[in-house]
Amino acid sequence: MSPILPTRRDFRAKIEIEEVEDASSRYGSSAEAAYDMHRTNHGLEIDIPEKRYYMHEKIINTEDRYKNYLLSQMKRSATKFKKQRNTSHYKEVVEAIKASGSFELEEYKNMNMICMGARNKWEGQCFKKFLGVNAKTLDVGIGANSKAAGSMESNFLDYMMDFSALPAEWEEQWDIVFSNSIDHAADPTYTFFEWLRVLKTDGLLVLGIDPAPEEDGDFTDCAVLEEESVENFIDSTATVALLHKIEPSEKMTYIYYLLKKM
DSSP states (O other): OOOOOOOTTSOOOOOOGGGSTTGGGGOOOHHHHHHHHHHHHTOOOSSOGGGOSSSGGGOOOSHHHHHHHHHHHHHHHHHHTTOOOOHHHHHHHHHHHHHTTSSOGGGGGGOEEEEETOSSSHHHHHHHHHHOOEEEEEEOOSGGGOGGGTOOGGGOOSEESOTTSOOGGGTTOEEEEEESOGGGOSSHHHHHHHHHHHEEEEEEEEEEEOSSOOSSOOSSSOOOOOHHHHHHHHHHOTTEEEEEEEOOOSSOOSEEEEEEEO
């Protein structure tokens, strides 16, 4: 069976373009263009490619394999939809956002924020409370919005979709994009540029990574991101400027990068 290139806005499979008939007509988003330009000019990935789960014989190059990837993420989401991080985690992020000077304090009440890979509404509720933004939540689903799974409707996600394949009409829609789930992306570098696509120019991407990731990804935590790989990637791309790095603390075990879209 020949590899299948997903339609525009679907997951960008890592396959050879020449193997797909009329592939050029299916490319064209700003995320795809930025992704291709970065790879051409720099070649650096945000993660450790050789440690990705979806590489080599596991590469996502057919519809069935893409569906299997989504299903694995849905099952993982269903097991975590009731979990909530301590509010001190989000308070520390909010303090850093305010201290970055990206926006005036009175601006936040009119700003739109999206939390990618959020499991449930908790992240959005925390940012709405502590930052004052209109915060929305997104995950691939299925458990978080399932009454059968025992989830309360008040905790339902705002959006259920693949965070690597966002709607075309979201181009430059969000003032702030937040996530500590990029390790769940099959191709984190492409996902990074997809998140930038939906972020407004001068908007803020708050990117979190685990400072002690597992050495090898699996079918749910698909990729391994390390400080060195992330920071080399940030330094290599002119699409963002690093405003601040939040180091791990007793309250928060993640590293966060506050990135301004240029």
